[in-house]
Amino acid sequence: MTHPPVRRFKDFRWDDTSLLAYRQEAGVPFKDVTRQILFEAPDLLGELRYFEVAAQGFSSLERHDHRHAVVILRGHGRCLVGDSVYDVGPLDLVDIPPMTWHQFKASQGEPLGFLCLVNVERDKAQLPSETDLAEMRGNPVIDGFLG
Amino acid sequence: MTHPPVRRFKDFRWDDTSLLAYRQEAGVPFKDVTRQILFEAPDLLGELRYFEVAAQGFSSLERHDHRHAVVILRGHGRCLVGDSVYDVGPLDLVDIPPMTWHQFKASQGEPLGFLCLVNVERDKAQLPSETDLAEMRGNPVIDGFLG
Numbered sequence: 001m002t003h004p005p006v007r008r009f010k011d012f013r014w015d016d017t018s019l020l021a022y023r024q025e026a027g028v029p030f031k032d033v034t035r036q037i038l039f040e041a042p043d044l045l046g047e048l049r050y051f052e053v054a055a056q057g058f059s060s061l062e063r064h065d066h067r068h069a070v071v072i073l074r075g076h077g078r079c080l081v082g083d084s085v086y087d088v089g090p091l092d093l094v095d096i097p098p099m100t101w102h103q104f105k106a107s108q109g110e111p112l113g114f115l116c117l118v119n120v121e122r123d124k125a126q127l128p129s130e131t132d133l134a135e136m137r138g139n140p141v142i143d144g145f146l147g
Numbered sequence: 148m149t150h151p152p153v154r155r156f157k158d159f160r161w162d163d164t165s166l167l168a169y170r171q172e173a174g175v176p177f178k179d180v181t182r183q184i185l186f187e188a189p190d191l192l193g194e195l196r197y198f199e200v201a202a203q204g205f206s207s208l209e210r211h212d213h214r215h216a217v218v219i220l221r222g223h224g225r226c227l228v229g230d231s232v233y234d235v236g237p238l239d240l241v242d243i244p245p246m247t248w249h250q251f252k253a254s255q256g257e258p259l260g261f262l263c264l265v266n267v268e269r270d271k272a273q274l275p276s277e278t279d280l281a282e283m284r285g286n287p288v289i290d291g292f293l294g
Contacts, residue, residue: 009238039216046193091156
């Protein structure tokens with residue numbers, strides 16, 4: 001543990017907690033997302049991160065074998081989970097099951113910030129192929145969301 | 148998964164999420180605490196719960212081999228972590244390492260609500276013996292907190 005037992009919150013930053021890039025891999029489309037790892041420890045099998053998508057930004061459209069357990073902390077936006085689109089706001093819960101296409105989009109006027117719990121041991125995200133995208137866009141709900 | 152992908156938040160309750168008793172075992176001192184399990188799934192190695200301690204209430208004084216990763220969601224209060232007492236407020240993080248005595252107390256005027264991440268597989272809490280308590284009270288900081 002490299003931080004004290006209590007870390008203070010201020011303006012959606014935490015003491016002794018680094019502000020990180022959202023994703024290192026090249027070629028993954030996303031817009032204006034930051035990441036802070038709030039809890040990771042050798043004896044903890046879950047990892048809790050805080051992501052913040054700036055107003056009008058979006059996370060990458062992806063799926064993977066691991067589950068995402070999300071708690072919205074600030075702002076409003078929409079999220080795609082499989083075939084459905086949901087409006088989300090503060091403290092709503094979003095459960096993204098394995099191998100389910102998902103994406104978060106922030107509303108026009110404010111950042112969308114959320115906690116995301118994952119297993120420490122997890123697979124890498126998969127991005128949609130052209131075929132996957134065409135299939136998704138065949139669903140008017142998803143097509144409307146992707147824009 | 149017995150709930151939909153998105154569960155709405157309202158007044159510190161969530162749709163399709165049961166309000167549970169804090170603790171089943173008899174003889175454990177605590178006061179006015181409720182529990183909601185926000186995320187538990189067979190493929191998730193962490194479990195995310197929301198605890199709420201009513202104004203002037205407190206969680207049990209305990210320790211265990213598993214780590215607690217806490218995010219305060221509402222209210223103010225104080226917590227004991229080992230030999231130290233901290234004031235806590237919304238979105239502060241509290242990291243409770245293994246085998247560390249800890250307790251949360253809500254302030255006078257408002258409930259103290261917090262998320263707590265633990266491993267699904269974990270040991271039971273240990274309560275202080277008379278000897279443990281006497282030793283703790285030998286430290287004026289802890290003695291003042293225990294009241």
